[in-house]
Amino acid sequence: MVLNQKKENISFWDGTLSLSEFYVGASAFAEKWRLLHHAVPPWSWIPCSRVPWPSTREVDGYLSLEKFNIFRSSEYVLHLEQDDQEEGPNEIEEASCSGKGKPFDNAVVVQRCSPEVYYSDLHIVYSASYKVPVLYFRVYSSDGQTIELNNIEKFLPVSSAKVLRESKWTFITQEEHPYLRRPWYTLHPCGTGEWMKLLLLADAALAANGFTSEQYIVSWMSVVGQVVGIQIPHQLLNG
């Protein structure tokens, strides 16, 4: 779905998505990710009805990337950068104007000090309250032991770990996963609409021509992914 019907009064756009735009964007994002990267686990749409009777809601579910090997992902990112140095840094630079304004340092993702393998599950859930995507995630060791909040910062990029220490209650907290009903970590979505608006309107081409919900999800992921140390391949950013 193209959001460019909002083009004419895009300056009034509040940076949010509807549920069906989210679904369309998330599905397209997952498909492109799958085509571009066979080596990493795919994102998949998990249809999931919350009601114990036949649902009449058109789309209900979330986008999921499970058992993402944290070390492999970092090596993957580094590898990717070396391959595409001529265009890579530009894209990354652009993607990092997240409002927090901290350029992302890939090297910090790598927790070289530990020989253990850790995994991460990432779910992107639509928030009906904020009308934006929200990231839920968990980190666990190879024996399935979940990493508790006190230790989670060791698995985050340095910049995120710093924000986590400074804003313990308003950045990453444990909340109930809306579908799984179990405690997961989540990134607070209260500012998402605002920074998404800044991010997308800062791009003159997008601001002039409108953008698709897929581009919305990619841009969103380019910021949120950095917080948890997952880099969006720049081919996706290029559309």
Add this chain to the structure above:
Amino acid sequence: MKGKSMGSGRETQKYIWEGAIPLQIHLHESEITTLPSPPPVLILAPRIGYLPLLVPLIKPQFSSTLPPGVDTVWFEYKGLPLKWYIPTGVLFDLLCAEPERPWNLTSYVTLCCSILTTSNDVLNFKVHFRGFPGNVLVPCEGEESVKWSFINSLKEAAYIINGNCKNVMNMSQPDQMELWHSVLNGNMDAYLRISSKLKLGTVTDDYMVKSNASALHSQQSSSDMDGMGPVKTGRIPVRLYVWSVSEDFVDLEDAPPVDGWDKILYINRPVEIHKEEGKCFTLGDAVRSLLPELFTDIPSITEEISRIESEDEQRSGLGDEGSTKSTEVNTETLDGGVNSGSASSCPEIKLIRIQGIEPKMEIPFSWVVNNLKNPEHFLHICVCVRVLQPVAI
């Protein structure tokens, strides 16, 4: 409150703020280190409060029997660990179909011990919570956790109502503290004073404005509430808890206990008030918008009201007063209609409970929201639904 006419905003809010549930808290036997075991603690828990806030009051009474190093306390009811971020009144409405007084809860304590390891692992220490049901409950670090859960909910409500949460984000530290303390201490006047700065307003409905002029609402002007004017987005923050039962029951006391959170469906989705000329958006319409599947065989409540209204008007030849009457008439029709409609395949609503009362479905939703919402501006609705076949959520 049952049987009373709709009170003014402040009067009803006062009932809510003063509402409390008598709790009888037993220390779980596995936690007792001395004999004889300590007697249970009786305490009045505010409806709008949260269970962890009672811990400082309870702990001293159990302290003699507890081993040192107690860190976290959590509560269970009939084997179900209670989610601390749900207001106490909502837990009671949801889990005690037939209100139990005092409400018998069991408290558990967890010991927190840090085990230092000498290796250079990524994890140089691990925190062990003995027996804490971490797969179900989000850990609670006492009052601070509860406060931030409250503020994050308030932020979410503000976003739903105004389309942004700047007023909450930009609150000064002292105001934020005062707001939290007003909730903590059940000080409604202080709460109203501070929260009016958030400009979250009250919900107005054209229908309500119209009927304000009628006898029913003559006591209630909008200034009775917050006086902040209508909401901007027409969206109302609602948290809906649906308890599904598979067996039918006639008396609430025969209702089966809730033995797992998987029996409770939780919907955190705003309700959009659809304003239609001459129609009142009712509580039934709100529930219907969240659970449309439960209303498939029954005509829309709005339609039903308008049908009865017009019949009534024809009979009585009265305008506003007629519609007031029709609400009364409607009560019985709809109670029967929604609850026991088709004795069939369709899931049926057994019970709707908000702040301990069982409001009629045709009450104007704006009244319900303005008067029965919690201080974080969410309206918590508990619904019991009978489904024919138990399906895991």
